[in-house]
Every structure is written in structure tokens, then in C-alpha cells.
């Protein structure tokens with residue numbers, strides 16, 4: 001087994017559970033491992049830390065998959081997937097859910113989502129192998145998944161830009177027999193069209209499922225804005241929970257087309273307006289229609305509930321400042337449009353933007369908007385995307401439920 005020795009003092013983060021070794025933390029590599037091969041990682045003084053895959057093409061040089069001396073063979077892949085599945089059966093509704101969440105399930109770079117087509121009673125898996133180590137085990141992974149789940153089909157969504165950082169090409173397609181990838185899933189009792197081959201991510205944002213359900217107490221007769229709506233998950237939930245009207249805004253025409261189909265499907269076509277627009281422009285225009293660019297304190301506002309669920313503005317620490325301004329702008333504009341006592345559900349899926357920075361941004365926005373904020377609830381990604389302590393990257397989605405006065 002080849003060996004990667006760390007520089008002095010570089011083992012602390014890893015001993016506290018972090019599964020990555022960066023290129024600049026390595027003193028030397030012995031044994032000339034091939035790209036994607038298994039290596040033992042040891043501290044400067046020779047203490048064994050774990051075993052992982054090495055990838056010379058990536059800044060994340062080694063990804064640990066175990067703290068023991070085992071290999072990621074067929075049996076271990078199967079065991080990890082079975083444990084991942086058992087966890088889901090305890091914490092979530094499993095018809096449609098995330099089955100494997102990469103490092104947080106001890107499978108670095110492997111994502112598996114399970115989708116049940118509620119109309120045809122079929123179950124499909126969507127798989128992403130985002131690291132070289134996982135890519136090299138693709139066949140065993142697909143076999144293990146078939147053995148464990150007996151899916152009606154598997155689709156690979158490896159058209160994800162992060163793969164190029166691992167030196168992998170972008171591709172997507174069926175693993176095995178083709179099937180109809182336009183399906184209808186059930187979530188919280190509602191129906192949603194999902195496009196497994198062409199939709200964003202693996203087709204649907206499963207990480208927001210619990211947060212969509214969490215807006216229920218604030219929807220009765222509410223005027224709702226679902227900004228960055230994608231296929232309208234929050235808007236449709238709001239209408240099901242008694243909202244008077246919902247507006248969904250997204251920049252993607254495919255997403256907006258699907259919002260309309262989802263409104264039909266759930267019987268809310270008359271109460272939902274779907275707008276293809278840039279949310280920044282949309283909020284700006286709505287705001288400037290009101291006097292002095294905002295709603296005076298005490299007026300009825302334009303909305304009672306606004307959901308802001310933008311894409312990750314901060315892809316890394318270096319873009320954090322620009323991202324902060326982006327988040328602040330949309331939060332400030334949204335606050336100005338809310339009735340007193342209105343609810344702002346403000347999300348950030350940028351891992352680099354941590355919770356305290358995110359709250360600070362909300363307060364900055366409130367001060368500029370001349371409003372006060374109370375936090376009703378602090379929420380996060382759904383439980384099928386568990387947060388692994390010691391690995392901060394696994395806590396990426398923050399969702400603040402805020403009351404704005």
C-alpha cells in the first residue's frame with residue numbers, strides 16, 4: 001500500500017473527522033500510487049490516520065473513506081450503501097429521497113438519489129460519481145445499488161462541473177436499460193413533475209423538502225412570492241397550505257414551464273403566476289413601483305410571505321464579499337415588500353457563507369430597510385443530507401424563517 005505522509009501538525013483537522021488531505025499538507029508520497037489508487041495516510045510522526053483515494057489532478061489530493069485498514073471493495077461499498085439506506089428509513093419518507101450523501105455517508109464524491117414515480121409506481125436511482133476514486137468503482141457501485149434496491153432504472157448525472165476539478169469528463173446517460181425520465185413524484189402529499197435527465201441537479205432539490213413543509217403555519221390567505229422558484233416547490237406548498245395567491249419567479253424558462261405544469265397538476269393554476277425573470281430585476285421593479293422605492297412602515301406591503309432560495313452565490317471563500325452583497329440586496333428588497341409581521345424565508349446554499357455571516361447579512365439588510373427582524377426558526381438541509389461533524393462542507397444549506405416588522 002502506498003503511503004502519504006503529512007507535514008508536521010497537519011493531522012489535527014483529520015483527527016477531528018475531516019476526510020480531505022490537501023496537496024499543500026503533504027510531505028511526501030511513497031510507493032508511486034496510480035491516480036485514483038488507495039493510499040494510507042500517516043502523520044509526520046507516522047501515526048496511521050486512515051485510508052483514501054489519491055488524485056494527483058486535484059487540490060484535494062486524498063479523500064479518506066475509512067479510519068481503518070480496509071479497502072473500498074465490493075463488500076464495503078455494499079455495507080456503506082446499506083447503512084446509508086437504513087439511516088434514511090429512520091429519518092425520512094423514503095419514496096423519493098437522497099440515499100447517499102457522499103463524504104457524510106463515508107462514500108467520498110458519491111451521490112445517490114431515489115425517485116419514485118407516483119403515477120407509474122416505478123422507482124429510479126440517479127447517481128453521481130464526482131471523484132476519481134468513485135469513478136473507478138463505478139461498476140461495483142452500480143451492481144451494489146441494483147442488488148440493494150432493484151430499481152426500475154438508473155440514470156447517471158455526471159454532467160457536473162466539479163468533475164473537471166477531478167480531471168473527469170462531463171457526461172450523462174442511462175446505466176442499463178433506458179426509461180422515461182420525465183416522472184411525477186409525491187412530496188408532502190403534493191405532486192411534482194421531475195425531469196431526471198434534463199432537470200437541475202439530479203432533477204429536483206430534495207434538500208428543501210422539510211423546509212417547504214415548514215412554511216405551513218404562515219400561508220393562510222397569504223400573498224406569497226417564491227423567488228428562485230425552480231419548479232415551484234415552495235409556491236405549490238404555500239397554495240396547498242391556504243395561500244391566497246403565489247408568484248413564482250425563476251430565470252430558467254424550463255423551470256417556469258414546469259412551474260405551470262405543477263400548478264395544473266395540483267389544481268392551483270388560477271392562483272399561481274409564473275414569471276420568467278431575473279429576481280434582482282424583478283424585486284427592483286416591484287420596489288420602485290411603490291413610493292420612494294419601498295413600502296412605508298405600517299402599510300399593507302405587497303406580500304405576506306417571501307421565500308428567497310438563490311443558487312450558491314459564494315462558490316468559494318474568494319467570492320464571499322461579492323456574494324454577501326448579492327444576498328444583502330435580495331434580502332433588503334424582499335423585506336421592503338413584506339407587510340409588517342410578514343415572513344421571510346431566507347436561504348443560502350453557499351457552504352462558504354457560514355451561519356453567523358448569513359445572520360449578519362440579514363441584520364445589515366434589515367437596518368438598511370428600516371425594519372426589525374425576529375428569527376422564528378433556524379432550519380437546514382433535510383435530514384437525508386446529514387451534517388457530519390468535523391466536515392463543515394456538509395453543512396451547506398441554511399434556511400432562516402424570519403418575521404419582519
Ligand code: SAH
Nearest residue numbers: 205228229230233250251252278279309311
Ligand atoms: N426553490 C427551488 C430551488 C431553487 S434553486 C425549489 O424549491 O426547488 C435556484 C434557482 O434559481 C434555479 O432554478 C435557477 O434557475 C434560479 N436562478 C439562478 N439565478 C437566478 C436569477 N438571477 N434570477 C432568477 N432565478 C435565478
